[in-house]
Amino acid sequence: MKNLLKKIIENKDFTTLFQPIFSLSNGIVVGYEALTRGPENTIFYNPEKLFESAKTENLLWEMELYTRLSAIEKFYSFKSDKILFLNVDPDIIRDKKFTKGTTKHLFENIINTSNIVFEITEKTAIKDYVEFKEIIQNYKTQGYKIAIDDVGSGHSGLTTISEVRPNYIKIDMFLIRDIDKNNFKKSIVKALVELANDLDLKLIAEGIETLDELKTVIELGIPLAQGFLLGRPSKELLEMNLTLKDFIKETKSSLEMRKFKSACEINIGKLARRDNAVQFSTLSIDIEKIFLNNFRLHGIAVLNGEKVIGLITKRNFFTQLGTRFGRELYLEKPIEKIMDIEPLVVDYFTPISEVIKRIANREEHKLYDYVIVERDEKYFGVVPIINLLEKSMELELNIAKYSNPLTGLPGNLIIEEKIRESINNKIPFSLIYFDLNNFKSFNDYYGFERGDRVIKYIANILERHMDFYKDSFLGHVGGDDFIAIVKSYEIEKLCYNIIEEFDFNIKRFYNEEDIKQGYITSIDRDGTKKHFPIISISISSVNNRNFLNYEKVIERISEIKKLCKELCKKFKKSYFLMEEEVLAKEKNEKTLANNF
Template sequence: MRAHLFDILSRRQLSALFQPIVHMQTGEIIAYEGLIRGPSDSPLHSPMNLFKAARANGLTVEVEHLCRKVVLERFAELKLPGKLFLNVSPESLLQRDARHGETLEVIHQIGIHPDRVIIELTENQPTYDYDLMREAVLHYRKMGFQIAIDDLGEGFSSLRLWSELRPEYVKIDMHFIQGINHDPVKLQFVRSIQEIAEKSNTRVIAEGIETQAELLVLRDVGVAYGQGYHLGRPHPMPARAAPAEVVKALSRNGVAVYPQRVTDKQATVGKVLHQVQAVSPAMNNNEVYHIFQQAPELMIIPVVDDGMPLGLITRFAMIEHFARPYERELYGKKSCTQFMDRKPLLADRATSLQELSFRMAEADAHHLFNGFIITDQGRYIGMGTGHDLMREITQMQIHAARYANPLTQLPGNVPINEHIDRLLESGTRFWVCYFDLDHFKPFNDVYGYRRGDDVIQLTGNILSSNGDPDRDFVGHIGGDDFMVLFQSENWEQRCQAILEEFGGKVLDFYSTEDRERGGYLSEDRQGKKVFYPVMSLSIGAIRIEPHQYYTHHQIATAAAESKKQAKKVHGNSLFLDRRQRGA
């Protein structure tokens, strides 16, 4: 293998490929990353194998120097526009013989100005000598080069490198890019990186973009540049312009549909932990009674032996026993375990609040009043109360309902309003459609809430399946009210498909008799018999032109008014409010 490497070095058996880096607002190619390949008929064709063999044989610096030279010469020969990202490992950068301007000499020979070359630091092993690293980077900057860090979020120390070196560019590892349109955690990661980049005057490059949906989410987040197969594959003769569909997509107004955040189901018991002084089983009942007397607010005292929880003593049980004739005289000097609940509810601090709430619901009622012992690896660390648990669970449910409807799992009011604000800010035309079920409440009364819930879920599914998931935002306001924010130009055709599908499928929820007569008899609130027709769907639509509205509140009011007009029409209906300015 060593001989093979020397042969590659002596005969310059390396070839260069270039992958475009695209401006996310204009679609213009602003740079290329230079990549290397070994001999095509060799096990060292892959760059990973090539550099692994070079490290194993102590030839990393020599191989890297040749790679840089081949890439630079080919870049100049092709007369490619924009900048060149040149891969350099930190270990090569720190070699003394690599610090004497060898790269500068090559680019002067071939006629490229240093400000067109970005040194892209690629990590193959941890970087520990940050002082030396800063010195080397300063050396290159003085020569006119800029610095980029590769694979942010994947490498051994990329975040530390960013902080230490303050590079002009950072590349986010493709793991966080691929599927970002479906993953709220990846979206949050990229947004956080973008926020840091803006504060540190660094430009972000998203690597590994493979779909238009990923591209548009990243554009909306504010990422400056993109790279990936969707924008252009590595090639010996790369294109000088991005694919036409990419340029068209980036130039189009509108916003991407962000993946919705996951509700926090991971809050743990540690959140309701209270420090409560435990007593030893050696303590007698008189002493425990005295503790309760001294602390009127204290309701529970845990009994713990050498860190291991044994049970709970409640104020109520203690006072009740001592109120009985002769009990204090009989048991006052006996172990406090006498009046102890020996089967308390135990929960490890890592237990989720939801799991504990299920256990609490299935347990005897007294545990809700007594509370529960919190442990860490089986050892006592504190107490939690039923009141605190109920409060936290309620808050979680309220928070979750604001972000996602618990029945349909569609985004709730907060994300709906956030998406409207993003649409307004983008200055694009869009359509707001307010969907409401007709005669839903009497159906619930007659057929029951469970079947009513099934109709709500059916409606959500129909709306979702008829929208473009990358352009049309489907939200559930609450109850039987939904909202779709369409950017699709064929929104009206989609609405008609929704009405047709709903009209056919809703019949399955009625009895054969009610289906045949088109409805059913039921009593209204005054006790009168009323005939209610089969449920239908009313859609109130408004078209939003750029700068026509300024807040989601204005749009909600206009959409609600349009829905009222739609509900005046019998059966499934779509009403477009044409009274608006510009409509």
């Protein structure tokens, strides 16, 4: 055995496989993990057998060193500039032969040390952290990076992270497996994401095997991942296939787009979990096996072909089997005999808020059943009620966080996001800016309490009028400034109706004597006593016919707003100014100048 192992080491007769590690921002490979096997078609192809035998024959140091050297040489032959992850056991990394610089001497002529990550695999517990820390620091100063493997299982805990201070943390596949179905795992991983962000560490999710797991880790904010779904270990350096790349980009894009959306705007399909369904002819005994093997699964959609015809819940299924003669009556019968034939089935594009309303109107014993999602009248997936409620609360809290506390309307971050989204979608829209004239003097004269009432009043007017326009958006820039996005170029009637209602009711916020004289006397910004007319409103608008980006639109609306306020001041009344009027005037002036 010893001679055979020596021969394998001397000839570097290893099989090296490379598993890609991908960025979850764009699907690009950032590095490869080297996985070493013994010669193919031998018992040593199993890595555990290879290294255990080497340990028994006191050849572990040589085996560890030359498998890594072989991996680096093979990796170098691909001329890749990516990072190479090499698994290292703590017992070996402490070996004096390993720490004398042999590693660096062998590696430095082949590959840049900054492209190597020592992946600490804790097969055995680290007994002396002080000594181990010094050794790790030694490698860091030589340019190597450090990763802690299998975090979340056994030895790889917070103590190791705290003492080693790695560059990468690899989340064990146990925590990733079925994470889309397990809220407890989600909470643990969320905490790790927050920890990694605070400490400037990079997280890698290991063992991704399903699209739902991939989608969930992206949503949780994990930046890197590997797993059989993304790329299996191979003798070649694999890239991600285009379908998966598109899925990652779509998920990231969807995540960004719904960052500031409410439950009224997000489709239920975005939350759907792609669980396997069963056909109505499936026997109950097979359903029992599915539930017993998936203890976190609480429901299964039942189909006839691709059409949803029912739902079987774990609760109802085992209740039926638990009745007298239940197993004899149902176990060898098709599941259609005991399935719910009236599950809640919704279309992919149904808003979350509407689904929640429909759930609230269901019978009490069905309140927590899965929602089944169809797309194009075919089964698509399921949404557990807890996921639906969590997402709805998250969306509303996020909106509230970035909303104006006085009016409850979305604030500047959300406004910018909505304008950019409208521009990117290339949907015809008008951007309307509302600004009150003489509001500051009113606020100084009557006090902030009455000033706040005026702000709430204008917000109420704008909200009511915007309700007549489908998919319109209203935001509160701050103070007495508001902005709206209307998916139409025909906005004259809207704006003149707002002016009419505003002008008719604004006087009720003034004292009777001030209304009679038509002004209030207050101090202007220069400290001079001055007469200020009754508050009026200036409304400016631009559309996206000619502008390609956010900066141009904002620049143009600012110009129109300034001109509109000057007209309000000149005519001492509310005014609505469209971009078209300004452009027409500029064109006429240019024509006259040319003729002259």
